[in-house]
Amino acid sequence: MYKIRASYLKSIVQNPSNYFKAGTIDISNVDSVKNGKTREIISYELFNDFNHNLDLNYKRQAKGLKHFRDFEIIGHPDILGIDYIVDIKNSKLNDQQLIEEYKYQLVTYSYLFDIKKVYLFVDNNIDLDTDLNKCRLIEVDISTIDLEKTLLGLEKALKELENKPIQ
Numbered sequence: 250m251y252k253i254r255a256s257y258l259k260s261i262v263q264n265p266s267n268y269f270k271a272g273t274i275d276i277s278n279v280d281s282v283k284n285g286k287t288r289e290i291i292s293y294e295l296f297n298d299f300n301h302n303l304d305l306n307y308k309r310q311a312k313g314l315k316h317f318r319d320f321e322i323i324g325h326p327d328i329l330g331i332d333y334i335v336d337i338k339n340s341k342l343n344d345q346q347l348i349e350e351y352k353y354q355l356v357t358y359s360y361l362f363d364i365k366k367v368y369l370f371v372d373n374n375i376d377l378d379t380d381l382n383k384c385r386l387i388e389v390d391i392s393t394i395d396l397e398k399t400l401l402g403l404e405k406a407l408k409e410l411e412n413k414p415i416q
Contacts, residue, residue, distance in 0.1 A: 258399070259352075259354065261403075262406050288339050294379070309328065314361065320403060322357060333367070334359065334368070336351065351389075352395065355367045356396055359391045359396065
């Protein structure tokens with residue numbers, strides 16, 4: 250059984266050998282990771298204060314798990330509402346770049362929780378800043394085609410992995 254986190258899925262579909270590297274590199278000292286950990290608590294508060302129509306009765310980091318063929322797919326979206334999912338990003342990328350970068354992860358969350366309303370909450374503040382004008386909510390269209398493409402990519406990756414020994 251291969252275990253895959255939603256956040257690594259894009260990398261593994263693009264190059265199945267990345268399965269063996271996923272989670273083996275310590276990035277805890279990288280500045281962007283440090284800033285992301287510091288900002289995480291602030292970003293949740295900004296999301297709560299942000300002008301949107303989403304129900305604020307949500308779970309943080311809820312665990313989703315499904316089995317697909319020989320894969321155990323695991324994901325923890327930042328925000329799991331009753332009928333929506335939000336993943337928080339601290340990034341300077343534009344909307345289209347963010348969607349492209351995180352589409353596999355978001356499609357996987359949609360699959361794990363069977364929820365089609367998926368968003369990115371982008372917090373462009375730095376340090377301890379809390380300017381709501383530097384935040385935005387991006388709705389990401391998750392289609393059946395995206396899910397099929399993701400699962401087909403995962404199936405193809407499985408075939409390649411089966412020909413390599415698990416390390």
